[in-house]
Amino acid sequence: MKVINFSEQNSVINQYMALLRDKAYQRGRLVFRHNIERVGMMMAYELSKTLDYKQKTVVTPLASIDMSLPKDDIVLATVLRAGLPFHQGFLDVFDRAESAFVSAYRMYTNREHTEVGIHTEYMAAPSVKGKTLVVVDPMLATGGSMVAAIEALLKTGKPRRIHVCCVIAAPEGIEFVKSVLPDDSIIWCAAIDPGLNEHKYIVPGFGDCGDLCYGEKL
16 A cells, blocks of 8 residues: 655745644635645645546647546545545545545543544545545544544445545555555645644644634633
């Protein structure tokens, strides 16, 4: 299984990541969401190179030309709520994709907030049978939310291929997600950070993505 880490490459994605991590820039929710979207757009472009293509004749006002166009039927899925701006970045590139939404969120199971459970309560999705499933979620920490989303989506059918996309991942989350993915899947990360703290947050990370995008929750 391939894991792609864009922080190891020279890419403009690193510039957007620097702004996302910088606490001085995090005060503006609009700017934060926009940078999440931009990472999504750049990652979607890179992912597009792995799709299958077919030749199609396009007629211009002056002549005809054969062009190589993607032929994959894509389902673009995200985990609410933090995944919404990341999803939009992908949707700006894959504008013909179907969309799926899963509500899966972490719940601490002890008073010290060191043990995490995942609660799933809502899904709206088309069938993923025979399609290319792209699951996007900004933070891949423990991997619990991502795995819950993937397992829920697979109940609608067996996809042709699965891509998992995140802004920041921890090694623990990557290994957990690998355990449920087919071998030909690809995990895409704008950055892979060293690990998790005692509260299961990615360090250095950039904090709670949902809160930074939309405000704190109760």
